[in-house]
Amino acid sequence: MLDSLDLKLTLDKETYNREIEALMQQLRSLQKDCWDHKLPVIIVLEGWAAAGKGKLLQKTIGYMDPRGFKVHPILSATEEEQKYPFLWRFWHKLPPKGSFGIFYHSWYTHLLEDRLFDLETDGSIPLLIRDINAFERQLGDDAVAIAKFWIHLSKKELKKRLKKYESDELESWRVRPEDWQQAKEYDRYAGFAEEMLTYTSTGHAPWTLVEGDCQRWARIKVLSQVVATITQALDRLRLPKTDIPSLPPQTELQPTEPDFLDKIDLGLHLLKDDYKQQLREAQVKLRQLQLQIFQKKVPVLALFEGWDAAGKGGAIKRLTDTLDPRSYQVHAFAAPTTEELNYHYLWRFWRQIPREGTIGIFDRSWYGRVLVERVEGFASELEWRRSYKEINEFEAQLTASGCVIVKFWLHISFEEQLKRFEERKNNEFKSYKLTEEDWRNREKWSLYNVAVNQMIARTNTPYAPWTVVPGNDKYYARVHVLETVINAVETEFKKRYLSLQYNLSREQ
Template sequence: MLETVDLDLKLNRAAYDRIFRPLRDRLSLLQRMVFEAQVPVIVVFEGWDAAGKGDCIEKLVGRIDPRGYEVHFLPKATEDEELRPFLWRFWARIPGRGDMGIFDRSWYRRILGERVEREVPRNVWQRSFDEINQFERTLADDGTLLVKFWLHISRAEQRRRFERMERSDYESFRVTGKDWKAHKRYDDYREAVEEMLERTSTPWAPWTIVAATDRRYARVKVFETLAEATQRALDAKAAATPPPRPPPSPASKSPAKRRRAPSPALAHTVLDEVDLGKKLTARQYEVELARWQKRLRELEYVCYERRAPVVVVYEGWDAAGKGGSIRRVIGGMDPRGYAVIPIAAPKGADATHHYLWRFWNKVPKAGHIAIFDRSWYGRVLVERVEGYCSEEQWRRAYHEINEFERSLHNFGAVVVKFWLHISKATQLRRFQERERIASKRYKITEEDWRNREKWDLYRTAVHDMISQTSTSYAPWTIIEAEDKNWARVRGVRTLAEAMAKRLG
């Protein structure tokens, strides 16, 4: 692919001045339009050392509003970043809707520098091609514009630039022994670049190879490509945006009733196979809970020693006992090794980013345990049933969630997911008890009663969720939660068994 690039392309000063200044003004206008349309934009700059990535970024940000972009320079991962999946630090930095993220080097370091310098095993960087494509596809499907540049210069040109920089009093510090070592391996890097371009140039995130021998030509090429891609994204957003609805009349139904109609309920689901008659006596509960809590504490320390992360997800019916079960899980554990993460409706920055963004930010460090009280499955449960997202979005989410959990698994995480199941009659009894007892009254809200009215629709959504996302690397466990003693012990025991299996 690189052999087809004409590295002799140039622009003289007069042509550059005539073209470049209007381009800068156009990008400034497009940035404002991006903000108004709430389109997130990611611009990736990769290329040879000394190819001019910094120069292009400097020119790009010199004209646009600094409140609407952030530049990320991401060389080798820090020690803290190494303790999480390799995409974690990039997910944490993706822009919100209407903003621009500019990456001076990016997630492609895994399949370039880390590959060539053998910093990661072959199977790891090979697997990363799929992870990267899925990462970019997930963002693109959510409306993110991804524009990727490879700035290309010849080996001889790179040597000339290195030598010129070394002679400069102001730039000599930028050329290191590591740069010269990489220069000697130009052909090895080129082979890696060719494979990267071939395997990760996709319809949703294509590469643009920029002939960067002449800096003026490179700047114009970058600006023209970015402007055209941005305009296409804005046009696509405008074409896909439905016309505004007229304001509701006073006699219209409440907003909850006007939302998109959910899918019809199923007659039979996986939940119908659950034996809700399982119980433990008070004595059995006391003995078993103590046994498994002790085992869980032992495994917590082993996880830390071996740097194995653990992700626990609690989902279930309202009043099924998620909070009580979580308290029994952590009851015997060292609080320095875990975090309980309650999840509510997204607000602020959480609401302006991809729905998985806030969960990626909470991924535990290697050796630590994260327990989610509700989770990313809200996308295919409450958001589906209540019409907060489109059918296309929640159907797409099954695959996105599977890939998210696969990334956790690939990093070595133990992923344990619980659905706490109770009958509709038991839920009613517990709701009534919460209303009757003053100390429990805070647990019951009008929303709980509204959700109960949609029991059959949620039951269908739960069936689809379990059917579509119970995988070999992140299986669901349906906990029979009619009897709280049984449910609590089963949760602790199942988690301990999963951790023990992972640790051998």
């Protein structure tokens, strides 16, 4: 692929000056159009050291309104960033609707320099490629314009520029030992780049290969493609909205669809004395495991979904009662804020995932996309249908990084919910929990019943299974939740131990 590039292509200064001026005027105009149409734009600049990315960046933003873009120079992950999945820091840096995010190096560092210096092994590359492709597809499906560039240099030109920069007292500080390592292992690094380009050039985010030996040629080609990418994205936004033909709301499951909720025995219960004993034993056990979670640097995420008044708050309270509050956080998610609506719907959840060695507890979660947003029409049919795959990809990335995910649906009967609503209405200390929205949701019980069952069917994976908790008896539900979390954590510890023993045996 790279061998096919004609690195002898050049552009004379007169033609360059004429074309660059026109392109910069276009880019400035397009920036305003992006703001007006709320189009987020991502520009990724990758390529060899000394390929001219810095000067190209200066030229790109020369005419742009600085309030509408942010440049992200990507270095090696910090100690804090290494405690999360590798894409975590890039989700934080995504541009909001109407803005530009320009990445000087990017998530592809993990496939290039990190690989060159053995920070990433060959065995990890397929998973990284899988996650990057999913990341970019999710953004593309959410109408983010993505332009990716690989600026290629010949081996001779790379060495020539490094020597030139190193001898210039104003530029020498930019030349790193890592840059010379690229020149030293040119063929190996080019092989990494070839593999990266082959497996991550997709319809959602294709690579543009740029002949970089002539910097004038490279700048014109990059800016021309940026203009073309943004123009095409704006044209798509102006087209009439198309969606999957709207179907009548599904109030009943089809005969071929499993009813997970109907199989749950809501008669399960605990006597009060048994509850107190089992609760205490489980809480002590979890408190002991919390120390091991910290020592083994295991992130744990417990998320709670369920019917209104199903007891999520009470279960979370018992889960955290004996835990050290310095090592867990509870996040309650309601409707997205105005700021959160300016990003992909998963953005706000990526920002709150637990770092290694801590426990994160989510009261509601990304499953709102296929529940309330589906039922209430806040997400289009196309959006909530594709979110099953996006959610599975998200959870796969978390678990691949070592996170333990425990997902609960707290289930109660229609009659039990009414009983609890009436109790709340008549209790001055709990009446604030009961809202008009709760009563409206109750009227849509059949719609939510279908949505919940389909959610479980489509997102119940081996790495992140659902636990449906019989919740008519709060005592039973609370203990069941604690024991499930304990079992999930202990299973992860055992898996890590067996993996360690296997690796040690191979080394011997």
